[in-house]
Amino acid sequence: MDGWWGWLNRPERKGHSGGGFTQMEQWLRSRRGLAESLGEWAFYAAVILIVLALIKLFPYHLFKKTHKWLALAYLVLVYHTLVLLNTEYWIQPIGWIMAVLLLSGTVSAFWVLTGRVGRQRKVQGVIKSLNAFPGVRVIEGSIHLEQGWEGHLPGQFAFVTSKNTEGAHPYTIASAWNPNDPSLTFIIKQLGDWTGQLEQWLSVDMPVTVEGPYGCFDFNDTLPRQIWVGAGIGITPFIAKMKHLAQCPGQQEIDLFHVTTDYDQAAINKLTADALAANVRLHITVTPKDGRLTPEKIRAIVPEWHTASLWFCGPTGLGDTLRTDFLTNGLTSNHYHQELFAMR
Ligand SMILES: Cc1cc2nc3c(=O)[nH]c(=O)nc-3n(C[C@H](O)[C@H](O)[C@H](O)COP(=O)(O)OP(=O)(O)OC[C@H]3O[C@@H](n4cnc5c(N)ncnc54)[C@H](O)[C@@H]3O)c2cc1C
Known part of the structure; x- marks a missing residue:
């Protein structure tokens, strides 16, 4: 029978020319029908799971579970391949490459499935400690870590779990690493289902799990200038870098543009103090009052922009506008860096 939905045609079964199958070959042959059927269903399942991963409307907490099932589909496809691959291939380079790929994929799949x-x-x-900034619907929390954290670079993020049934959420680490005081600060905006409840849920002395650090938004370049644009809660990696610069001053000229629609004087005061300590020029745009921050405004304030790299963190729309405009005006693409607070 051809593929159920006619998408996949089964390979032709060739008769064996010489007879005299080894036991292994006979065993593999006896499993062909099952391997073909399982392989076809695993292929359809993998396609559906990949599509679900790409559809942002599919809720994240469900995606987190279904995405793991891809590893299961992969293992079925490994079985399918092992049974159906021409046995002569195993003594040729193509077979050796396949063996390495299948083995490393299988180990990875078990790694995923066993958590x-x-x-x-x-x-x-x-x-x-916990501090609330109600004007911008943000809470700042500091976590004292037990042993095991090997440090992080400013701009990296970590997954934080404070309630097991909710699981881990990613947040940028908004503090510089100091091994003498092993703690991390996170600044979290109430943006959705979970972050909206955090202020009520979190309390001082609550145990949490932190996993990380991850990410490569690391401010690493040797240009004489950097332009930073932190929109809304996208300001957090820049706060981490300013804390770091206050401890270890650098040589670069830095202009930080912070765009916000909400306003909280206490939060702005903290940001201003961080910028001062880090020797960073801070430009604040409160959109309802000042209008939108445009690439032209940035270039007017930093006329030497073509000697700078641009580091952006915030909503995709503003990031894309800045990227397209600066690249059109001559910024090279490797001097534009973007961190989006999105996993997919
Ligand atoms: C690398 C990175 C760094 C981030 N840094 C910060 C930060 O410093 N401060 C801050 O306030 N926010 C940060 N975020 C965003 C923060 O993770 C989301 O706002 C939060 O997870 C949304 O959860 P929710 O249930 O409140 O929102 P929901 O309304 O339920 O979800 C909104 C969107 O958030 C994403 N999301 C939801 N749950 C998770 C999860 N468990 N893991 C990953 N993404 C999820 C999904 O894309 C979802 O569509 C960061 C995100 C990423 C990817």
């Missing part, structure tokens, strides 16, 4: 991903990067901690 080992990131396990070695998990550290326990306790919340030691």
Whole structure:
């Protein structure tokens, strides 16, 4: 029978010319029908799971579960391949390459299915302070870490779990690493289902799990200038870098543009103090009052922009506008860096 939906045609079964099958070949032949059927269904399942991963309307907490099932589909496809691959291939380079790929994929799939991903990067901690900034619907929390955190670079992020049934959420680490005071600060905007409840849920002395650090939004270049644009809660990696610069001053000229629709004087005061300590020029745009921040406004304030790299964190729309405009005006693409607060 051809593929159920006619998408996949089964390979022709060739008769064996010489007879005299090895036991292994006979066993493989006896499994062909099952392997073909399983392979076809695993292929359809993989397509559906990949499509679900790409559709942002599909809720994240469900995607987190269904995405793992891809590993299961992969294992079925490995079985399909092992049974159906021409046995002569195993003594040729193509077979050796296949063996390496199948083996490494299988190990990875077991790693995913047994929940080992990131396990070695998990550290326990306790919340030691919480501050609310109601004007911008933001809370700032500091976590004291137990042993195991090996440090992080400014701009990196971590997954934080404070309630097991909710699971881990990613947040940028908004503090510089100091091994003498092993703590991390996170600044979290109430944007959705979970972050909207955080202020009521979190309390000082609450145990949390932190997994990380991850990410490569690391401000690493040797240009004489950097332009930073942090829109809304996208300001967090820049706060981390300013804390770091206050400890270890750098040589670069830095202009930080912070765009916000909400306003909280206490939050702005903290940001201003961080910028001062880091020797960073801060330009604040409160959109309802000042209008939108445009690429032209940035270039007017930093006429030497063509000697700078641009680091952006915030909503995709503003990021794309800045990228397209600066690249059209001559900024090279490797001098534009973007961090989006989105996993897919
Ligand atoms: C690398 C990175 C760094 C981030 N840094 C910060 C930060 O410093 N401060 C801050 O306030 N926010 C940050 N975010 C965004 C923050 O993770 C989301 O706002 C939060 O997870 C949304 O959860 P929710 O249930 O409140 O929102 P929902 O309304 O339920 O979800 C909104 C969107 O958030 C994403 N999301 C939801 N749950 C998760 C999850 N468990 N893991 C990953 N994404 C999820 C999904 O794309 C979803 O569509 C960061 C995100 C990423 C990817």
